[in-house]
Amino acid sequence: MTAYILRRLLLIIPTLLGVMIVSFTVIQFAPGGPVEKVIAQLTGTDVAATARIGGTGGGDFGAGAQPQTNAGAGDTSTSSKYRGAQGLDPEFIKALEKQFGFDKPPLERFGLMLWNYIRFDFGESYFRDVRVIDLIVEKMPVSISLGLWMTLLSYGVSIPLGIRKAVSDGQRFDVWTSSVIVIGYAIPGFLFAVLLIVLFAGGTFLDWFPLRGLTSENFDQLPWYEKIIDYFWHLTLPLIAMALSAFATTTFLTKNSFLDEIKKQYVMTAKAKGLTERQVLYGHVFRNAMLIIIAGFPGAFIGAFFAGSLLIETIFSLDGLGLLSFESIVNRDYPVVFANLFIFSLLGLFISLISDLTYMWVDPRIDFETREV
Numbered sequence: 001m002t003a004y005i006l007r008r009l010l011l012i013i014p015t016l017l018g019v020m021i022v023s024f025t026v027i028q029f030a031p032g033g034p035v036e037k038v039i040a041q042l043t044g045t046d047v048a049a050t051a052r053i054g055g056t057g058g059g060d061f062g063a064g065a066q067p068q069t070n071a072g073a074g075d076t077s078t079s080s081k082y083r084g085a086q087g088l089d090p091e092f093i094k095a096l097e098k099q100f101g102f103d104k105p106p107l108e109r110f111g112l113m114l115w116n117y118i119r120f121d122f123g124e125s126y127f128r129d130v131r132v133i134d135l136i137v138e139k140m141p142v143s144i145s146l147g148l149w150m151t152l153l154s155y156g157v158s159i160p161l162g163i164r165k166a167v168s169d170g171q172r173f174d175v176w177t178s179s180v181i182v183i184g185y186a187i188p189g190f191l192f193a194v195l196l197i198v199l200f201a202g203g204t205f206l207d208w209f210p211l212r213g214l215t216s217e218n219f220d221q222l223p224w225y226e227k228i229i230d231y232f233w234h235l236t237l238p239l240i241a242m243a244l245s246a247f248a249t250t251t252f253l254t255k256n257s258f259l260d261e262i263k264k265q266y267v268m269t270a271k272a273k274g275l276t277e278r279q280v281l282y283g284h285v286f287r288n289a290m291l292i293i294i295a296g297f298p299g300a301f302i303g304a305f306f307a308g309s310l311l312i313e314t315i316f317s318l319d320g321l322g323l324l325s326f327e328s329i330v331n332r333d334y335p336v337v338f339a340n341l342f343i344f345s346l347l348g349l350f351i352s353l354i355s356d357l358t359y360m361w362v363d364p365r366i367d368f369e370t371r372e373v
Contacts (some may be wrong), residue, residue, distance in 0.1 A: 001360070012349045018118075019345045020171045020338070024110050027334065034100045034332045035093070077320070100126060110340045113338065122339035127331060132339045135324065136324025142214050142313065145231075149239055154246040159293065161247070168279070169259060178252075185248035190311040193241035197315070201237060211238050213319030250293065257289040273278030294358050 069234045097103045104112075116123060121134035165174045198204050210216070216230050260287060261267065270280045310322035321340065328336035 005357075008353045009274050012346070015349060016112075016342070016345055020342065021110075021116065022336065023267060023341055024106075026115070027337075028106055032332055033102075034334065035096045035102060037127075038096055039093075043084045066342065078341070117338075117342055122342075123335045124330075125336050126333045128333070128336075132335045135336065136321065136339060137345065139319055139324045142318045143322060145214060146312065146318070146320065148243050150237060150246060151321060153239060153243055154250055155293075157243075158250035159254050160246045160253045160292075163258055163281070163286075165251070165255040166258035166262065167277075169255075181248045181251055187244055187247045189241050189245055192244050193237070193312055193315045196237045196241055210234050214318060222314060238318060240313050241315075242312055254289070254293055257292050258285060261285045261289045292357060294355060 044046070064161075095105070101109055122136075124131050125135055128135060161177065165177060168174050196209075196212065198207045210233065212238050214231070215227075216233050216234070218221075219227060219230060222230060258281075267280055267285060270284050271277075275283070310326055312318070313320045313323040324336065325340045327333070328340070
């Protein structure tokens with residue numbers, strides 16, 4: 001087992017390297033960039049999808065090197081590679097390139113980025129005037145709260161429900177729960193979130209739950225037990241909105257996995273030996289049926305922790321990593337984009353390793369020591 005863990009840890013290095021190479025290459029061919037972003041801000045043509053950025057980068061450049069609109073014909077050739085840069089002082093454009101690091105060739109920029117990332121130095125945001133790692137740490141409590149509780153809630157409900165549905169396959173309980181789950185899965189989470197706000201967050205009817213933030217403004221002054229209540233009070237509606245469609249996949253996967261195991265010969269043998277249905281189900285079937293469920297845990301956790309909470313974070317004004325990543329992509333804030341990609345890729349690889357080790361805990365017959373990675 002030690003040799004397998006070591007091989008998997010070593011495999012993280014080339015995997016991360018491949019992810020960063022592909023992402024960096026794609027960025028080089030993507031239209032637009034931070035230089036164009038600042039130019040658009042200065043010329044009044046910026047149509048970014050979000051207005052949450054303070055424009056610090058553009059403001060700094062505006063103060064240090066005011067753009068000139070009287071550049072001659074010879075001057076505009078220097079800045080013609082950037083859309084909207086015609087008429088701006090070429091020296092100003094060069095200052096922008098130097099500030100964002102685009103005065104260096106791509107290979108040198110990529111090598112410098114890797115060297116910094118090895119030391120977990122992610123630099124500063126282009127437009128927020130703050131270190132990227134501080135920005136990520138600031139947004140992380142929201143995403144951890146949504147991802148962790150959503151995953152635990154989803155698995156905590158879906159697995160027992162899937163087992164019950166497998167035991168009562170084809171019966172009334174199985175039919176009506178399947179109908180409810182399918183209907184819930186078909187309703188978009190963001191649409192249900194809006195409905196919850198209208199009904200319970202001061203929209204048109206009741207005003208029971210807060211509409212924004214993870215905690216109240218007086219959170220620090222509350223006693224510890226009220227802090228716990230306040231924390232879950234703010235999480236209730238976002239988690240309900242995310243959970244609506246989260247049960248379907250895991251529930252049906254659990255049901256089908258248990259049905260497949262229940263039909264096997266060893267189950268009949270166990271029943272013939274006089275074991276009760278509960279002993280057979282949890283002493284023999286559970287261990288084998290849960291393997292496929294465990295395999296999907298890393299993807300479910302990362303999905304709820306990151307991408308799955310983007311719209312929910314926006315609707316409930318929860319400033320987490322999902323919203324941060326989206327804004328950074330839209331606004332070409334590359335240090336934040338690459339730092340999020342690096343951290344989540346690294347996290348996903350480690351969780352995948354933990355998932356494999358959990359396989360062995362559930363079923364000791366699995367031996368990774370003899371496997372080739």
